[in-house]
Amino acid sequence: MALSSVPLSCLFLLLLCLSSRPATAGRQSDARGFISAVVTEKGLDFAKDLLVDQAVHTLVPLHLANMEKSFKIPLMGGIRVKMSNITLAHIEVSSSTIHPGDSGVVIEVTGAAANLSMDWSYAWSTWLGPFEISDGGRASIQVKGMEVGFTVSMENQEGSLKMAVTDCGCHMEDILITLEGGASWFYQGLVNAFEDQIRAAVETAIKKKTIEGISKIDSLLQKLPKEVRVDDIVSMNVTFVGEPSSGNSSVEFDIDGLFTDAHKVVVSNLLHMNSEPSNLCEEPIPMLGISLNEAVFNSASIVYFEAGRMHWIVDKVPDQSLLNTAGWRFIVPQLYKKYPNDDMKLNISLSSPPVIKISRKNIDASIFADMTVNVLDGSEVVPVACISMVVTASGVPEILGNNLAASIVLGDFTLNLKWSKIGNFHMHLIQGVMRVFLNNVFIPYVNTRLRRGFPLPIIHGFALQNASILYSDSRIVVCTDLMFTEL
Numbered sequence: 001m002a003l004s005s006v007p008l009s010c011l012f013l014l015l016l017c018l019s020s021r022p023a024t025a026g027r028q029s030d031a032r033g034f035i036s037a038v039v040t041e042k043g044l045d046f047a048k049d050l051l052v053d054q055a056v057h058t059l060v061p062l063h064l065a066n067m068e069k070s071f072k073i074p075l076m077g078g079i080r081v082k083m084s085n086i087t088l089a090h091i092e093v094s095s096s097t098i099h100p101g102d103s104g105v106v107i108e109v110t111g112a113a114a115n116l117s118m119d120w121s122y123a124w125s126t127w128l129g130p131f132e133i134s135d136g137g138r139a140s141i142q143v144k145g146m147e148v149g150f151t152v153s154m155e156n157q158e159g160s161l162k163m164a165v166t167d168c169g170c171h172m173e174d175i176l177i178t179l180e181g182g183a184s185w186f187y188q189g190l191v192n193a194f195e196d197q198i199r200a201a202v203e204t205a206i207k208k209k210t211i212e213g214i215s216k217i218d219s220l221l222q223k224l225p226k227e228v229r230v231d232d233i234v235s236m237n238v239t240f241v242g243e244p245s246s247g248n249s250s251v252e253f254d255i256d257g258l259f260t261d262a263h264k265v266v267v268s269n270l271l272h273m274n275s276e277p278s279n280l281c282e283e284p285i286p287m288l289g290i291s292l293n294e295a296v297f298n299s300a301s302i303v304y305f306e307a308g309r310m311h312w313i314v315d316k317v318p319d320q321s322l323l324n325t326a327g328w329r330f331i332v333p334q335l336y337k338k339y340p341n342d343d344m345k346l347n348i349s350l351s352s353p354p355v356i357k358i359s360r361k362n363i364d365a366s367i368f369a370d371m372t373v374n375v376l377d378g379s380e381v382v383p384v385a386c387i388s389m390v391v392t393a394s395g396v397p398e399i400l401g402n403n404l405a406a407s408i409v410l411g412d413f414t415l416n417l418k419w420s421k422i423g424n425f426h427m428h429l430i431q432g433v434m435r436v437f438l439n440n441v442f443i444p445y446v447n448t449r450l451r452r453g454f455p456l457p458i459i460h461g462f463a464l465q466n467a468s469i470l471y472s473d474s475r476i477v478v479c480t481d482l483m484f485t486e487l
């Protein structure tokens with residue numbers, strides 16, 4: 001899917017982006033998508049842990065600019081101390097939190113420790129003359145009780161999510177510099193004078209990296225496609241709709257979710273939607289609940305139908321005698337009489353898009369089709385009769401990888417003779433044969449197409465884990481954990 005073009009290095013935050021609250025808090029948009037996703041507390045924690053892990057990885061090793069300080073020492077002259085090769089080599093995070101807030105998602109890292117190393121050297125000059133003596137060595141710096149907090153705001157900007165750091169702070173409780181080499185006892189005091197400068201440099205660097213990281217993700221978000229191609233006919237419209245909204249410990253975002261084809265826009269007011277709260281997942285609450293309105297499936301149905309992909313010529317079946325007039329000798333004698341022992345071909349054409357209805361108990365599909373019976377009379381194809389069918393089936397959705405797939409099971413069907421060139425014949429006569437045909441040929445054929453399914457809007461690099469599917473009125477909900485797969 002097209003979302004796969006997002007480079008890994010910036011994926012970790014995407015989950016968050018999808019889930020934070022708009023900067024423009026309070027602006028309530030009535031617009032709702034047909035697919036909505038609720039990132040639960042567990043999901044937010046998962047995203048936060050990924051984010052912090054990744055942030056630490058991108059931060060170290062961090063090289064800071066050299067520092068230099070000159071001092072005047074009474075009677076002795078001036079001394080110039082230089083710190084170079086200042087490297088932040090290790091950060092250890094002991095705890096972190098994430099909260100959806102009024103102005104965005106707030107992420108806080110507390111009690112972090114860091115180790116830095118650097119080279120130091122000095123030169124000095126005395127009143128006796130302009131000569132310099134140099135010495136130098138290594139120093140290690142330990143930082144304790146480091147806190148980093150930032151707020152990331154999100155808003156829907158023309159169907160994309162715009163993400164920005166609105167607030168970023170960094171604070172260090174303790175900083176301890178230890179010198180190795182040289183006359184370190186003597187210079188310790190001078191080195192300590194660098195404490196504030198080091199503190200400021202590390203704080204600035206962490207803030208800068210955070211803002212850079214988020215803006216990198218923001219620019220990737222802007223580049224996310226608004227449509228995800230499913231196959232050569234349909235795409236899913238993954239335009240964000242409305243503003244992300246947050247609860248106390250969860251955030252919800254909506255995407256349009258309808259299927260479209262390259263040229264036509266499905267008229268969405270044909271498609272009914274309701275607007276119940278969408279988090280229906282049961283204990284233990286998983287990371288993510290993705291709710292799909294039945295309109296999503298009906299839009300796919302309409303697009304495939306309008307693309308003319310719901311025609312099917314049947315000339316091979318498991319029981320080939322079904323496709324010879326001889327097989328129908330006792331059921332429709334006049335057919336056999338007129339075309340003895342001729343092969344037949346069925347032309348099945350859906351007469352309108354299948355309609356999918358989801359209720360608390362099941363998923364029902366109604367399929368409206370015309371079946372034209374063609375006889376192969378020598379080299380000629382002769383249409384002899386047309387039967388219109390209404391087939392009802394129940395759907396069983398399943399998760400395959402990151403795809404939502406389905407299969408159907410035949411429910412009921414009704415037959416009507418639309419026209420006939422071989423005289424009238426009673427539909428109840430062919431009922432039994434048609435049941436066999438629908439069960440053994442038609443339904444399996446539909447199922448091979450449904451089994452492929454379509455991708456759920458999950459960012460590349462993540463996989464669904466322990467997914468389950470719930471039914472509700474007019475929608476189904478996929479309740480799932482996520483796993484970070486890509487490395």
Ligand SMILES: *[C@@H]1O[C@H](CO)[C@@H](O)[C@H](O)[C@H]1NC(C)=O
Nearest residue numbers: 084085086087089117118119
């Ligand atoms: C800088 O410090 C690292 C250790 O942190 C050391 O491996 C490296 O050799 C030093 N570079 C220079 C130019 O001194």
Ligand SMILES: *[C@@H]1O[C@H](CO)[C@@H](O)[C@H](O)[C@H]1NC(C)=O
Nearest residue numbers: 090091092113114115140142
């Ligand atoms: C920092 O360095 C000290 C001494 O070298 C070591 O004991 C400590 O484990 C290090 N801490 C981190 C977070 O690397």
Ligand SMILES: *[C@@H]1O[C@H](CO)[C@@H](O)[C@H](O)[C@H]1NC(C)=O
Nearest residue numbers: 245246247248249250251277
């Ligand atoms: C959020 O928490 C407050 C108090 O903690 C509670 O009154 C409110 O109902 C909660 N809202 C939701 C949507 O859970």
Ligand SMILES: *[C@@H]1O[C@H](CO)[C@@H](O)[C@H](O)[C@H]1NC(C)=O
Nearest residue numbers: 237239240241256260265266
């Ligand atoms: C995709 O959805 C958005 C929001 O609902 C809508 O404005 C846009 O026209 C849709 N695009 C297509 C191609 O249907």
Ligand SMILES: *[C@@H]1O[C@H](CO)[C@@H](O)[C@H](O)[C@H]1NC(C)=O
Nearest residue numbers: 311313347348349370372374
């Ligand atoms: C099949 O039937 C449909 C209408 O029922 C017709 O449009 C189509 O041309 C037929 N196809 C063939 C190959 O006979």
Ligand SMILES: *[C@@H]1O[C@H](CO)[C@@H](O)[C@H](O)[C@H]1NC(C)=O
Nearest residue numbers: 283284285286465466467481
């Ligand atoms: C999720 O599935 C894995 C294996 O597939 C299992 O080990 C784990 O316990 C499951 N987790 C939950 C919460 O069901």
